[in-house]
Amino acid sequence: xxxxxxxxxxxxxxxxxxxxxxxxxxxxxxxxxxxxxxxxxxxxxxxxxxxxxxxxxxxxxxxxxxxxxxxxxxxxxxxxxxxxxxxxxxxxxxxxxxxxxxxxxxxxxxxxxxxxxxxxxxxxxxxxxxxxxxxxxxxxxxxxxxxxxxxxxxxxxxxxxxxxxxxxxxxxxxxxxxxxxxxxxxxxxxxxxxxxxxxxxxxxxxxxxxxxxxxxxxxxxxxxxxxxxxxxxxxxxxxxxxxxxxxxxxxxxxxxxxxxxxxxxxxxxxxxxxxxxxxxxxxxxxxxxxxxxxxxxxxxxxxxxxxxxxxxxxxxxxxxxxxxxxxxxxxxxxxxxxxxxxxxxxxxxxxxxxxxxxxxxxxxxxxxxxxxxxxxxxxxxxxxxxxxxxxxxxxxxxxxxxx
Amino acid sequence: xxxxxxxxxxxxxxxxxxxxxxxxxxxxxxxxxxxxxxxxxxxxxxxxxxxxxxxxxxxxxxxxxxxxxxxxxxxxxxxxxxxxxxxxxxxxxxxxxxxxxxxxxxxxxxxxxxxxxxxxxxxxxxxxxxxxxxxxxxxxxxxxxxxxxxxxxxxxxxxxxxxxxxxxxxxxxxxxxxxxxxxxxxxxxxxxxxxxxxxxxxxxxxxxxxxxxxxxxxxxxxxxxxxxxxxxxxxxxxxxxxxxxxxxxxxxxxxxxxxxxxxxxxx
Numbered sequence: 001x002x003x004x005x006x007x008x009x010x011x012x013x014x015x016x017x018x019x020x021x022x023x024x025x026x027x028x029x030x031x032x033x034x035x036x037x038x039x040x041x042x043x044x045x046x047x048x049x050x051x052x053x054x055x056x057x058x059x060x061x062x063x064x065x066x067x068x069x070x071x072x073x074x075x076x077x078x079x080x081x082x083x084x085x086x087x088x089x090x091x092x093x094x095x096x097x098x099x100x101x102x103x104x105x106x107x108x109x110x111x112x113x114x115x116x117x118x119x120x121x122x123x124x125x126x127x128x129x130x131x132x133x134x135x136x137x138x139x140x141x142x143x144x145x146x147x148x149x150x151x152x153x154x155x156x157x158x159x160x161x162x163x164x165x166x167x168x169x170x171x172x173x174x175x176x177x178x179x180x181x182x183x184x185x186x187x188x189x190x191x192x193x194x195x196x197x198x199x200x201x202x203x204x205x206x207x208x209x210x211x212x213x214x215x216x217x218x219x220x221x222x223x224x225x226x227x228x229x230x231x232x233x234x235x236x237x238x239x240x241x242x243x244x245x246x247x248x249x250x251x252x253x254x255x256x257x258x259x260x261x262x263x264x265x266x267x268x269x270x271x272x273x274x275x276x277x278x279x280x281x282x283x284x285x286x287x288x289x290x291x292x293x294x295x296x297x298x299x300x301x302x303x304x305x306x307x308x309x310x311x312x313x314x315x316x317x318x319x320x321x322x323x324x325x326x327x328x329x330x331x332x333x334x335x336x337x338x339x340x341x342x343x344x345x346x347x348x349x350x351x352x353x354x355x356x357x358x359x360x361x362x363x364x365x366x367x368x369x370x371x372x373x374x375x376x377x378x379x380x381x382x383x384x385x386x387x388x389x390x391x392x393x394x395x396x397x398x399x400x401x402x403x
Numbered sequence: 404x405x406x407x408x409x410x411x412x413x414x415x416x417x418x419x420x421x422x423x424x425x426x427x428x429x430x431x432x433x434x435x436x437x438x439x440x441x442x443x444x445x446x447x448x449x450x451x452x453x454x455x456x457x458x459x460x461x462x463x464x465x466x467x468x469x470x471x472x473x474x475x476x477x478x479x480x481x482x483x484x485x486x487x488x489x490x491x492x493x494x495x496x497x498x499x500x501x502x503x504x505x506x507x508x509x510x511x512x513x514x515x516x517x518x519x520x521x522x523x524x525x526x527x528x529x530x531x532x533x534x535x536x537x538x539x540x541x542x543x544x545x546x547x548x549x550x551x552x553x554x555x556x557x558x559x560x561x562x563x564x565x566x567x568x569x570x571x572x573x574x575x576x577x578x579x580x581x582x583x584x585x586x587x588x589x590x591x592x593x594x595x596x597x598x599x600x601x602x603x604x605x606x607x608x609x610x611x612x613x614x615x616x617x618x619x620x621x622x623x624x625x626x627x628x629x630x631x632x633x634x635x636x637x638x639x640x641x642x643x644x645x646x647x648x649x650x651x652x653x654x655x656x657x658x659x660x661x662x663x664x665x666x667x668x669x670x
Contacts, residue, residue, distance in 0.1 A: 010532065020501055020528045022458045024553035024575060027560065166464055167454065179457050184579035186555060283502040283528070284455065296477045297506030298454040 011200020013320035063220035075367025076374035090382030092123035098209035100127035103190035116171030117308035118150025120194030125159035195238025196315030199286030210244025234379035237309035241381035262304030263331030273302035305334035306354035353382035417445035421631035425475030427642035442656035460582030488520030496523035509540035584611030615662035
C-alpha cells in the first residue's frame with residue numbers, strides 16, 4: 001500500500017492548498033509551520049495535549065453501536081463516534097485545545113477565531129478561559145441570529161463576539177473578518193482556525209489535532225467488531241470532523257470514505273453549499289480548493305440549514321481526496337437532515353447537531369445498498385441542543401402554532 | 404515602451420491614486436480616473452472589484468460591493484483600462500485578487516490587459532511562494548508584476564521578493580488592511596531602506612496614506628505614494644450625497660500633488 005504523502009513541503013495536496021495570503025501574514029505562517037512541526041515532535045507538548053484531551057475534554061469518546069437505528073434502517077451495523085459527548089458538545093474542542101496550547105507555547109497572549117454555528121467559537125472561548133488568553137470571536141450577523149445561544153455562551157466565557165456584517169453575514173464573512181483582524185494584529189495574536197481550511201499549515205495542523213477521532217474509532221471498531229468498517233461517513237462544511245475521522249483510514253483502501261455536503265434546498269437551486277458537487281477550483285481564504293463561484297470568479301453565497309456547513313469552500317485536502325477518488329462526496333438536503341435530526345432523537349435518544357444529521361441522513365437514504373454484515377461508522381460530530389430552538393421555530397412556521 | 408520606468412525617471416516623487424473600477428458606475432469611474440490623471444497624478448492603480456477582498460478595509464470593500472451591484476465584470480474592468488488609455492499616456496496598474504484572475508485564465512488576462520494598454524499588475528493575495536505562474540504569464544505579455552513587501556517580511560524575504568519584482572516595489576506602510584490612518588508609521592522608512600539595500604527598482608508606499616501631510620512625509624524617502632481608501636471614500640461619499648464625485652477627486656488630487664512635489668511648506 002502506498003504511503004500518503006500530503007501535504008508536500010509547499011503545503012499542497014495535489015493541485016489544492018497553498019498559501020494565498022497578503023505578504024504581511026507570510027512570516028507568521030512560516031513561523032507557525034516551524035513551531036507546529038517542532039511541537040508535534042515534542043514529547044512534553046504531546047503529553048500536555050493528551051492530558052487536556054482526557055481530563056478536560058473527556059476523551060476518548062465512545063464508539064456507540066446504534067442498535068435501534070440499525071434495526072430501523074435494515075442495512076449495515078451502524079456505529080456512532082460520539083464527538084457530541086466532548087466538553088462543549090462537539091469535536092471542535094480537540095483542535096481548540098491543540099492550538100490553544102500552541103498559542104501558549106509560542107508566547108501569544110491573544111487568540112481570535114471565526115465561527116459559523118458557534119461551536120468552534122465556544123470551543124475557542126472555553127480554551128481561552130482555561131488558559132488565560134484574551135479571546136475575540138468573529139461571527140456572521142446572520143449566524144448570530146440563528147445561533148443566539150452560542151453567542152451568549154461565548155460571552156459568558158469571557159470572549160468578545162464581533163459581528164461580521166459584510167457579504168452574506170455567515171461563516172465566509174466571519175473568516176474574512178478574522179483574517180483581516182489577524183493582518184493587523186499578527187505580532188501578538190494567534191488565529192485559531194476552526195476547520196481544515198485556510199493557508200498552509202492550517203489544513204494540516206487542524207487535521208492532525210482532529211485525527212484523534214479517527215485513531216480512536218479505528219482502535220474501537222477493531223476491538224468491538226474485529227474488523228475495519230465498510231464505510232466511514234461524516235458531514236463536510238470546511239470538513240474538520242470528516243478529515244479527522246478519515247485521515248487514519250486513508251491508507252486502508254477497502255474502507256470507503258464518504259463526506260456529506262449540504263445540498264440545502266437542492267442542487268438544482270442556488271441555495272446549497274455543495275462545493276465538490278457544484279464548485280470549480282478557485283482560491284478562498286488562502287487556499288486553492290473547490291469553490292462555489294460565478295464565471296468571473298466572484299464567490300457565490302452558500303446556503304445550508306446548518307450554519308456550520310454554510311460555506312462556499314471546503315478544505316483543500318477534501319478537494320484532493322475527491323479529485324483522486326479516495327473519498328466520495330454526496331449531497332444531503334436540508335429536509336433530509338431535518339428528518340435525520342428527528343429520527344435519531346426518537347430512536348436513540350440522541351439529538352444530533354444539524355450538521356451531523358447530514359451524515360445520519362446519508363444512511364437513511366443509502367442503508368439498503370449495504371448488507372447486514374457491513375459495518376458503518378458515522379461521525380456524530382456534535383450535539384443538537386444549539387439547534388432545538390431553530391428547528392422548533394421552523395416546525396411552528398410550517399405547521400402553524402397550534403398543531 | 405516602459406511607461407512605468409519613464410514615469411519614475413521624471414525626477415519627482417510619483418503620486419499614485421487608486422480607484423475601484425465601476426464605482427459608483429462605469430461611466431463615472433472612467434471620468435474619475437481621467438480627472439485624477441489630468442490633475443497631475445503620475446500613475447493610476449485600478450482596483451478590480453472582488454466579492455472577498457481580504458486585504459481591504461471597509462471603505463474599499465464597500466466600493467467593491469457598489470461596483471459588483473452595478474454588474475461590473477472582469478471584462479468591464481479591462482474595457483475601463485482601454486478607455487482610460489485612450490485618454491491618457493500615463494502608466495496604468497491593475498490591482499486584482501487572484502481568484503478572478505485565474506478563473507479568467509492568467510494567459511488570457513495578461514494578453515488582454517496588455518492589449519488594453521495596461522502596464523502592471525498587483526495581486527495582494529499572491530505572495531512570493533505562489534507567484535511563479537502568475538508572474539511568468541505577466542512577463543510573457545510585458546505586464547510588470549509589482550510585489551508587496553510588509554513590515555513583517557524581514558530582510559531575507561525582502562531580498563527574495565525584490566529580486567522577482569518588476570516595475571516598482573509596493574511597501575505596505577503598517578500592519579493591517581487598506582484604510583485611512585492618522586499617522587504614517589515609523590517602521591515604513593526602515594522598510595523602504597531595506598528595499599533600497601537590495602534593489603535599484605523604485606520603492607513606493609501605500610496602505611493608510613490619506614492626507615497631504617502623509618504624502619509630504621513619505622515623499623522625503625520613497626519614490627512614490629499610493630493613496631487608495633481616501634480617494635474611494637470621497638467617491639462613495641459624493642455619490643451617496645448626490646454630488647459629482649469627479650469634482651471631489653479633482654480638488655483632492657491637486658492637494659496631494661502639491662504635497663508630493665514639495666510645493667507646500669509645513670505650518
